[in-house]
Amino acid sequence: MLEKIQKMDQRIIYLVLLIALSFPMFRPLGLPVSIGQTSQDLYDFIDQLDPGSVVVLSIDYSPGAAAQIHPQTIAITKHLLSKKIKIVYMGLVQYASQFTTDAIAKAGDYNPVYGQDYVDLGFKPGEEATVSAMSKDIHATFVTDSDGTAIAELPMMADIKTASDIDLVIAFDSGGTRHWYVGQMQALYGTPVGCALNSVNVTNTMPYYDAGQVIGLLNGLRGAAEYEALIGDPGEATINLDSISSGHLVIILFILFGNIAYFGLRNSNKRKEA
Amino acid sequence: MRFAQAITLVFALILLMQFFLEVPAIETAGGHLTSWNIVIAAFAMGLAAFNLIRIHLKRVQLKRGNWISSAILLIVLVVQTFVGLYFGDNSAQYKVFFDGIISPLGATMYAMLAFWIASAAFRAFKARTLDATILLCVGIIVMLGNAPIGEIIWSQFPALRSWLMTVPAMAAVRALYIGAAIGGIAVGVRVLLGIERGHLGGGE
Structure with missing residues (x-):
């Protein structure tokens, strides 16, 4: 029996995990989510910003990580629009504009006006050099937005020129862009930086949070569900978090x-040998 | 080689000095150099695409290895580039490709990790030694602390997870960062002094 368990066909493991992950999607378990301190800090910081403040959302994740990070983008977009905070979307990863368009579409009935309430500067290559350059001069770094319109023609951008004009930058990051924002914007210009990450990147971001260089962070799908709870608008992440619970439980049971x-x-082998 | 080394030294000094000196000329030069970096990065992407086409075109011509996959890659590359350039990357046409191909493929690759991890954990995650036992216990605590079901099993799982993340794990990450930073400074000084020449290409 024990030998059978140890030599279990991996397809059985796959099937059990698939059932565990899928079941809550059809029958949500509705497990309660407590709010972590890092999520609360990010929410509190955004909540105390005045209407008209400027927040840069750097959309730096790939489709692979979107299941964890995109719900965070939607939840934070909803919060910012509800507070009438101006949003500058941009990206250091090439998928930025696609996720931006989707987040705005799913943000609800706030009807933001392009160029006045938000802009999408799109993807810019150059990695850390881009963050350094935009900190000094956003207009010289992003000459046009993602549609090719000169950003000088966008009314909202008239007063947003350097890192000093930005009240908060949030790196939605599945790679390493948060390190560049901390190094080039927070450390040099004191611009507050927040992070929205997939879970695997949380551990190596905690030193920044502990040092006060990152004002708050969201931890994967759980962080997204926590933020949805904070803004009182449960969505995709809250539903999918049940799958995380059942999936984690199944993996732990397999390990046991x-x-x-x-x-x-x-x-038993030792007893036989004896 | 010496000329390239001299250029490296001058450019690196300009970029360094702009952080320590408030001289407008140096700040302007530093700004220009940073912009060059962005332009070079953009060209590098084009070069990478060109190289990709060259390699896979050759494979298709010679019908070598898995050439059908290479052909599919080339077709998708051409079609996606055309759609992006002609309709724009915010267009509905581009969105069809993004939502219909790129997004699900990326998500599938990532999601498959869960199944491999489950299978690998079942087979390899055994408490054979003290180190392995500690790793096993910490892994289970962090997993349960991260999922709402953990709180239902024991309300202290999130607190325990938080302690693990903010004390032992953070100490290890800090050590890693400080080590990497010191290593980075050492490499930077070697490049500045012309001892490290790997970035110039060639050599042994």
Whole structure:
């Protein structure tokens, strides 16, 4: 029996995990979500900003990480629009404009006016050099927006010229762009930086948070669900978080079964040898 | 080689000095150099695309290896580039490709990790040694602390996870960052002094 467990066909593991992940999508479990301190800090910082403040959302994730980070983008966009905060979307990864368009479309009935309430500067290559250059002169770095319109023609951009004109930058990051914002904007110009990350990147961002260089951060899908709870608008992340619960539980059970089988077999072999 | 080294030294000094000296000429020069970096990065993307086309075109011509995949790559590359240039990358046409191909493929690649991790964890995550046992326990605590079900099993899982993330894990990450930063400074000084020449290409 123990040997059978240890040599279990991996397709059975795949099937059980698939069922565990899919079931809550059809029958949500509605498990309560407590709010983590890092999410609360980011929410509080945005909530105390005055209407008309400027927030840069750097959309730096790939489609692979979108399941975790895109719900964060939507939730934060909703919060910013509800507070009448001006949003500058941009990206250091090439998918920025596609995710921006989708986030604005899913943000609800705020009807933001392009050029007055938000702009989309699109993708700009250059990585850390781009962050450095835009900190000194946004108009020289992003000459046009993602549609090719000169940003000098966008009314909202008239007063947004350097890092000093930005009240908060949030890096929606599945790679390493947050390090550039911390290094080139927060450290040099004191511009507050927040992060919205996939879970795997949280550990290596905590030193910035602890040092006060990152004012708050969202941790993967859980962070998105926490933010949805904070703005009182449960959405995609809240539903999908149940799948995380069941998925994690199944993986832990497999690990435990694997260990029980391993130690059971080892003891039985030892007894046979004795 | 010496000329290239001299250029490296001059440019690096300009970029360094702009952080320490408030001289308008140096700041302007530093700004220009940073812009050049962005332009070079944009050209590098074009060069990468050109190189990709060259390699896969050759493979298709010679019908070598998995040439059908190369042909598909080239077709998609040409079609997507055409749609992006002709209709614009915010157009409905581009969105069809993004939502219909790029997004689901990327999500699928990432989602498959969950299945591989589950299978690998079942087979390899065994408490064979003290180190492995610690890793196993910490992994389970962090997983349960990150999922709402963990709080239902034991209300202290999130607090325990938070402690693990903010004390032992953060100490390790800080050590890593400080080590990498010191290493970066050392490499920078070697480049400035002309000891490190790997970036100039060629050599042994």
